[in-house]
Amino acid sequence: MANPETYRPAAGTIPTEPGVYKFRDSSGRVVYVGKAKNLRARLNNYFQPPAQLHPRTRQMVFTAASVEWTVVASEVEALQLEYTWIKRFDPWFNVMYRDDKTYPMLAVSVGERYPRAFFYRGPRRKGVRYFGPYSHAWAVRETLDLLTRVFPIRTCSNGVFNRHEALGRPCLLGYIDKCSAPCVGRVSEEEYDATVRGFVAFMSGRTEHVVRELTQRMNAAAAELEFERAARLRDDLDAVNKVMERQTVVLSVGTDADVIAFDTDELEAAVQIFNVRDGRIRAQRGWVVEKTGDEPGSLERLEEGRKDPALPALMRDFLVQYYSDAVDRVKEEQAEDARLRASKVRRRGVDQESHTAAAPPMPVPREVLVDTIPEEADEVTLLLAELRGGPVDIRVPRRGDKASLMQTVNRNAVEALHQHKLKRVGDLTARSQALQDIQDALGMEEAPLRMECTDISHIQGTDVVASLVVFEDGLPKKNDYRRYRIKEAAGDGRSDDVGSIAEVTRRRFKRYNEDKLANPDEEASAMMFADEAAEVETTGNKRFAYPPQLFIVDGGKPQVNAAQAVFDELGVVDVKLIGLAKRLEEIWVPDDDEPVILPRNSEGMYLLQQIRDEAHRFAINYHRQQRSKRMRASALDGVPGLGPARRTDLVKHFGSVKKITEASLEEIQQVKGVGPKLAETIYQHLHRG
Incomplete structure (x- = not known):
């Protein structure tokens, strides 16, 4: 391990402009990336006496063997460059809000000739569209089961698909009309693609068109006296409404917002985000990460009821990383969709316009509701507005439905951090290792x-x-x-x-x-x-x-x-x-x-x-x-012979203990149940000082 003094830049050589810096180890690998309004002031903090550094920061500076920096024109550019380098170099000492692999998701393999929908846990892959995450696995399976009535997309594995394609007959789902059975050519590729596009559009939040179209088709079938078809469409409409009911309405219709809350201790931070689209909670995600020690106030003790001074920096880093990742992912999905559409057009020789897929929803909403205003809020707002291509409002809700929802999200963050700690306690191997350590x-x-x-x-x-x-x-x-x-x-x-x-x-x-x-x-x-x-x-x-x-x-x-x-x-x-x-x-x-x-x-x-x-x-x-x-103690508590009922009667009669103290002996005797002897005891007790 290198001594930080061996690679400390010479005095006066670090610029005072905003910029981004990288610490590298002896092999040249980037171990930490950071940004600063003033590079000189920020970097000098890393070369303090080691005892004054946060343990994680101390470990980082002793792991590193060199430091370098890049000057940029503004703090917004510094935020963008910091995110780009973190994503490119994947530094070990940076907090990374990666996808939580424990959350179940609904996936559609749009890269296949006949895309399929399936339950999935794990890292994201190219050629697959993901929806969720969901809080429970059963919610994914039940959603898929309901939607295959309306959009009969295949859910079988490739092995099952190939086997039934060779046999020339569909599986059970094909017979009960929960799959359009493309394996036996019951529908053409173009018809099946239209089903997949409808499924993806519905899962992306564009539900009004589906509901309106099903309602019109049901009414038309009823008007033409095709009651069996109308009944099937009615059942399809009920299935769609059930899926929509599972997405709880929490805000007014048309409200698009993300609600974000943190809970922290000295070592770790838990963050929860609720994605609200059209007034409904469409998804919930959460992470528990180790604090880097580079945040302001990281060395302070978190007392009960006091906010963590590191929260603004944590919120800033989360907003930049989460939304930049989300926008990059949407761009990758759009590029992949365009490539797949072009491939299908070339293979079939049909018009491109008939196969235009619905664009993925914009991941940056108009409102970002947070429990703590992020550090460098103006710069973060400008960056998110640039990512969205429109204005973004970052604020703390103070009253109404949005403030109530923020309390719910905050409770989820508190519970997530608590459950994370309990997992370690409940793990026998972890407990044994802890005692050994x-x-x-x-x-x-x-x-x-x-x-x-x-x-x-x-x-x-x-x-x-x-x-x-x-x-x-x-x-x-x-x-x-x-x-x-x-x-x-x-x-x-x-x-x-x-x-x-x-x-x-x-x-x-x-x-x-x-x-x-x-x-x-x-x-x-x-x-x-x-x-x-x-x-x-x-x-x-x-x-x-x-x-x-x-x-x-x-x-x-x-x-x-x-x-x-x-x-x-x-x-x-x-x-x-x-x-x-x-x-x-x-x-x-x-x-x-x-x-x-x-x-x-x-x-x-x-x-x-x-x-x-x-x-x-x-x-x-x-x-x-x-x-x-x-605070609940009263001057009447120590009066001998005075029970709770008589104390209550006294306070009701006079209105307060102060009025009882000011009352005369005769006035105290007028209270029901208080005789001369008890009144004398009360009077002497209240006036003994």
Whole structure:
């Protein structure tokens, strides 16, 4: 690996104009592409002291061996050139929003002589038109089953097609009129192409023409007393309407918009996009990608309820890459369609105009609704307008149906990131690898089968609480979770995170020492029979069954040293102690000046991050409970002999606690159910200060 100082450009040689830069490794391969308004200012950021760099950025600059740049005339040109180079070089350190291969799609092999429609998962191929993606596989199959009534396009494989072509008789679908049976020449190539074009046009969103034509043909058949044909057309129309009903109407008719939302954590970002055409949700797609670390604010801790400062940069990169890819794909499809039409015209010797295919829909809509305005919004808007060939409006919806839909898309993004994390937890191989990674990184003799993590939560020193979460075999063990109200290190508007960590550590392991002294033989048996011992643990007052192999505190070196001091005080020697810093995901070990760095994409790092996030969530929930309880507290709560019903009657009679405080003893006695003795108690309690 090269030292960045060996290839750092000389001072003053980097221009200050906008441009695009490339980092290359020792073999000349491009490992990262970026853009900048000011090349000099941007590139100088990469040559800071390594400790100040984001872990992924640090890995990139040490992987690279050289840097080069290209000056452009404007920031819009920089966006275009950045996208072009990312697509051309496929750099490893750039975020790539590639097609998610887990989404099912409906595909039409327009490149074949007799195109077929089929269910498909995987990367896109030339000569195939794709529709979707759909959220469920059954939705693709049911859509195809309904539409083959109206457009009897073949759905069989090439092997089945060739076999029935040799036999001279169609398959079952041909007999029940769900396939036009081109294998036996029941329709000509021209007629079959017309069916395929109608199918493609309908799936592309041009449904009004199909509905109108079927309705006219049905009415005409009924007028001519051809009731059987009219009934078949009626059934076809019902099938078309069922397909359209599955595309939920969410906005007014004629609305074309894409709705995009992100959810992020320190390492990854999930993005969801709903494509709304003519007021209906036509498609939904999503990606989960690793953040590059090159975004502004990537080193900041994401606190509850605060937006990720890296979101504007993520949104900018997504919009440029997604829509540029979509437009390139449409151009490729148009070129492929033109080539295929020309080939068929030459083969058949017929007019070109009779075989003109419907143009693919424009992938860039008039409105792009986002949950965060992208960085360099004006330049991004100009680029999308250029791609669309018309004006584009990028905005955040604030009210109405569009704002409601944005909330739905945002919930989908949150759920997608959550499910992505759960997949790792549910994978036994990934959990085993995570425990092995942690064992190797910390030099432990055994894998940490039981891990505990603590975190502190408060707002400006009020309602200071702590959480203790437990993971066994890489999975949360919620029966063993603990919650603490900080007593010694906080209170009266003051808070000391380091002292709070020490207090929680002392209370947790002092309890363990007491249990061990009370039951000297139980610890050994608990370690031998961990599963049996774990069954007796609850969130009540029962003791822990056995200590963790790894104890994690949320924080850096000061917090770790405070916890280690408690360990020394209590004589805890059989537990490994570490701190997980929030800023760079560094692992701090007591009495060590340098942190342990796990690779960002390692299973061990994902597991440690999940444990820390779970402790953070549990602490925040408890803090909210305490804060809510305090805000609901009343001056009447501590009055001896005053129950909930009488408190309610008092507040209803006077209107507020303040009015009760201002009332005289005689006025309090007038409340129904309040006698002289209780009234005296209430009056004395409210006026004792």
